[in-house]
Amino acid sequence: MPLWEHYHRPSTVDQAIDNLAQYAGRARVLAGGTDLLLEMQQGRTAPVTAVVDITQISEIKTIEEADGYILIGAGVTHTAITHATLLAQKATCLVESCGVIGGPQVRNVATLGGNVAHALPAGDGTLSLIALDAEAEVAGPKGREWRPIGSLYVGPGKSALDHAAELIVRFRLKPHTAGEGSAFKRIMRPQGVALPILGLGAWVRVAGGVVEAARIALGPAGPRPLRAGQAEAFLVGKAFSRDLLPALAEHVLAEARLRTSPHRATAEYRTELILPLLARAVPLAVQRATTGHVTPEGIGEG
């Protein structure tokens, strides 16, 4: 059955906001459509009269570095992210996480904004944005504002965005500088849906072998993507070595709410994975921070 009657393709953010307003709640922002269209087909979203296709808006499709920030349009595709050398060097984990989403056809249209707005606690792009402490610029009828990325997540698949009126324009984050590095790793299951059993993004600042600052994001480990603050605090001030990992895992486990998802993973299994996942991501981030040598891993191998 037809999923919508009207299809809009605005070329500016303001037009898109107007288009949305026109339908008083019965319109949806459409980016790559790789989440939205399937959800609509499977009857998992409220019916709409119109979709507002934002892929023609040039403002949301650029990647640039300005004023001490990296700015990434919400309409940038995962393919564009994986190809951006700027990001590979200065936002490595984001490239690694977007590089394992779906297959190339999906990455060629699916966007970072869609990944965030879809609000899954283990969206791959999401986890890296959280590890990078990104902010999102949200446009709505009343104008634009920057919001911390974490504030956009309310529950599994539930975004704080007003889908009927708002849209994410772009993201900003601080580029890695000397002594900083990041990495993203996830563990999948070959059966069933393409949702990670557990994904983890890590960012560190290291000086003289000592961790000065750290951010660890993981999911699904609760209704919203988790920032493992206690684990981060444990790392800070310590000279990094792999010997810290078991204790680090204990700190993560103290904060994580790992659940059994039927046909995907048991809570016990997820518990077992915390340590190996940390062991894959954190030392790699530290190594990158220390050496400055960065080659994103696993692109296209998701």
Place this chain on the structure above:
Amino acid sequence: MKTLTFTVNGAPTQVDVEEHDYLAEVLRNRLGLTGTKIGCNEAECGICTVLVNGTPVVACIYPALRAEGASVETIEGLAQGDKLHPLQEAFVEGGAPQCGYCIPGIIMTAKGLIDTNPDPSDHDIKVALKDTLCRCAGYSFITHAIQSAAKQLRDGEPQDHLPSLPETVAPLNVIGRPFPRPDARLKVTGKALYSDDFAFPGMLHARTLRAKYPHARILKIDTSRAKALPGVHAVLTADDIPGEKNHGLVIQDWPALAVDKVRYIGDPVAIVAADTRDIASAALALIEVDYEVLPVVSDPVKAHEPGAPLVMESGNLLKHIKVRRGDVAQGFAEADLILEETFHTPTYEHAFLEPECSIGRIAEDGRYEIIVGSQIPYQDRSQVARCLGVPDDQVRIKGALIGGGFGGKEDIAGQVHVALLTRATGRPVKMLYDRHESLIFHPKRHATQITVKIGAKNDGTLTAVETTLYGDSGAYASLGEKVMTRATTHSAGPYEVPNVKADCYAMYTNNPPSGAFRGFGVLQSAFAVESAMDMLAERLGIDAVELRRKNLHRVGSVTNTGQTLRESVGLEKCLELVSAEVTKRKETTQPASKNKRRAWGLAVGYKNTGLGGGAPDKSSAEVELYADGTVQVRTSAAEIGQGLVGVVAMCAAEELGLKYEDVRVLLSDTDLTPDGGPTTASRQTFVTGNAARMAARTLRNAIEATLSELYDQPPQNIRFEEGLARVNGHSLPMSEVAQIFTRQGLQPKATYEYWAPKTQPLGTGGDMHFAFSYAAQAAEVEVDLDTGEVKVLQMVAAHDIGRAINPLALQGQIEGGMVMGLGHAMTEEFIVEDGIVFTDVLARYKMPSIKHAPPITSFIVEDAASTGPYGAKGVGEIASIPTLAAISNAVYNACGVRLHKLPVDQDSLLRALKSGKRTG
């Protein structure tokens, strides 16, 4: 409606579209570019891939209006007139297409790759094609073809696109040579027509209302609101069926439309034909059905318990199948060691990429015509006729190409329903299942519970095997009894065992029915017995290869059904080749990195060719010489990707001394092609290959007779070679031979009805089957001890298939079968919970993609079957049979956890590893 202006394959195009149309619909339905295929409509299979401004995208979820101003390339745009694009050329010559359904999407994805990366590595190809699936799984051929085409484009010079193939015996003129498939060119250009690619003026679109509950009594159906919806032309229920209400391949227990009761969630309750698919869908929502919900039984073991809810009024036992040989009590008494283990296999889904589609219409001559890609055209004809209440000859089945079958297109899907709707409306009617419907409706591979009890002497000699099998046959019989019979007779493995007792309970449940699926029950029992054999070897302290060598079938062995194997038992050879290769490879394999373990595992298997068990097994073919010197072979045998068209053409060409290209094949038109029987049980190469060969030989004899009279020469002085008949110094082109026949008022054609050697029913001893194929396979896996993740790194295999008629097509079947077996071991599981299908979208059923396909080293053993065509036996199924156990044995050897259940579950595997348990 809006106007979409864009460029399609270089041509400026304007087309009116609905605002909600997707690009795939516009290309296929509005522009008639049906080369772009739809496999799932959920961005999962990738086969609808087209290039938009050079970038591969899945057209099924690409809003059409987004293509405004864009340049779109589809498969139809690749060839320049008759000149194929190098990718297309390499795919044809390199044997990449099997059923062909994925091929347009694969080629377009590959084009997107090589346009930007002119020299792609294996890894680049895996990344690019990761989500463009091929269920026939010719991934190594696809990779090779892409690289070969890329080289041709780089060097600007023609390439030999043939991949390297395993060694086979010396070829004849035609037989034994690696020819491309006759339909390959159509398949790479997008011109190949599958059912959904046909359309007729005035055609209506049909949809089916399916059961709301897995088990319920129907109290009332009210179709009045649906009928009143504008655009609806017919709404039918069981009451509207003029003839028999039931269909079924063996037992007619399956209502075409539910009568009184629904027995599973896919049961059809009512059907609608309307002007558009959307209207038909809207009408479904208006049909009101009152149900009385009944208790559900969804487990075959529970279904056998007293007091279980009754699926069938006559009881839940579809069949108790028994195999008896010797005296197992005696055998176990003689044993030094007895081992008993229980294994489970889940339901598996065929996941052919082409969902079911049928079109019905009233032909110009007033008869019913059904276009369908079916594995059993003649049985379709009689099943449709029975439901319509007309004689068989009032129905014509016209086979379309089949986008994969694997056994899943033997039962009635929409054939009967479009016939009923055509009858009711007088209009052509198309019924296309979407992926969701295909998943919940069609028969699957039986889920099983198999207990194996083996007794052996300390030296490894088997003294007794007792097996107990439960098979989940689901709501209707389909081919359940036959499948589980095969599971049972093969459940002691290809071993000489003096005392055997096997009991199988094929049970009705409220799950989707189970029926034919490549391997026909033997995959399941092979997993059980071959796992048990490895466990036995360990307990006895004997090498697993040695244990098998000691007991395996050889010429002279007697099978557990009492059949003496008189010839063509190449199992030992297969085992030797594989174990020697594994030994060699072990020396060169890289050790695993820290916290990972690598190991090899091995298993063997066998599979009957042909129906067997006393079923009359025959096939007919007709061969006709045309005035232009070409020959057509006609038979109703299905080409489901396995390469039968090529086999039939090669047999005729060989016998008539023709060039392969000069033989055309017409398949599956019940008006024009004689009955080839069902495409099942790895039988077609054997029976229809023989029929074609004998028909061609009969025609040759007729030509010899005519020419010997004309030239006054004895027939033995007439030779056929290179498309010529040579008589005493004269060389007559076949076109001239055809003219001689016409001048003499003779028809240059011959029909042959081939009867395979007689077989005996189970339990009566003697030859239950006329041939068996054999295989040994080994897999090297890597287990990650931290995460439980398992990877198959490489495989080695040897298959005894009697004779390699076409080594290229053969290798495609072997690799495809092995990758499917790997999928069963590693990625696939069709989940049903209390009769409700969880796996109701393709995203929940992962078939192996190119990234799962390991390098395969393949050996061909040609231990000829004297009655097979040029010695050939079946190949379609054997290649999947040992794979499951080879992989699970390797997992055990790597990490010490024995899998009693498939697929490999990294979650339970890791938990077993951590808790020190030895079973997962």
